[in-house]
Amino acid sequence: MKPPARPGRAVLDRIDLSILEALTASGRMTYQALSERVGLSPRPCLERVKRLEQKGVIRGYAALIDPTSVGHDIIALAGITMRDPSAAARQRLERALCAHPSIVELQVVNGENDYVARIVAPTLASYEALTEAFLADPGFGIGRIHTTFVLKTLKSFDGYPVGDSRE
Numbered sequence: 001m002k003p004p005a006r007p008g009r010a011v012l013d014r015i016d017l018s019i020l021e022a023l024t025a026s027g028r029m030t031y032q033a034l035s036e037r038v039g040l041s042p043r044p045c046l047e048r049v050k051r052l053e054q055k056g057v058i059r060g061y062a063a064l065i066d067p068t069s070v071g072h073d074i075i076a077l078a079g080i081t082m083r084d085p086s087a088a089a090r091q092r093l094e095r096a097l098c099a100h101p102s103i104v105e106l107q108v109v110n111g112e113n114d115y116v117a118r119i120v121a122p123t124l125a126s127y128e129a130l131t132e133a134f135l136a137d138p139g140f141g142i143g144r145i146h147t148t149f150v151l152k153t154l155k156s157f158d159g160y161p162v163g164d165s166r167e
Helices: 014-025 031-038 042-054 087-099 124-136
Strands: 074-082 103-108 115-121 142-149
Touching: 014 031, 014 042, 031 042, 074 087, 074 124, 087 103, 087 115, 087 124, 115 124, 124 142
Parallel strands: none
Antiparallel strands: 074 115, 074 142, 103 115
């Protein structure tokens, strides 16, 4: 699976922002309830939502699941540094990381690491096996994986803020 392309900055009016705030708070809201909340009739509200989806502003809808409830007792933030920064090695590594179900988030970053990945695993041993497999494959060109284990989550990611970002 390829990471989503970054859409250009969308031009959003007050109603679009209200729709995004409402759906961020409750993605299961009916169009009727959404239209009442933002002050539109249902049909124009539906058309706006569809337009926001087509533009890639709304990328999808999902349930937010507690990781430990589904067996992910280990949550790690892994800084990955390339030994071989060639384009071919990067492409192979990025495809493999994006395709792996335990890697739930992946960012290309600057600084000491080339990537930061959020990785979930049922046990420490399974996390170690996963990282060892990536390190052992010379085709990926990984030089180092620096792991920070999450001990307690104080605030989980529940979506991006929608408010007026033009400030």
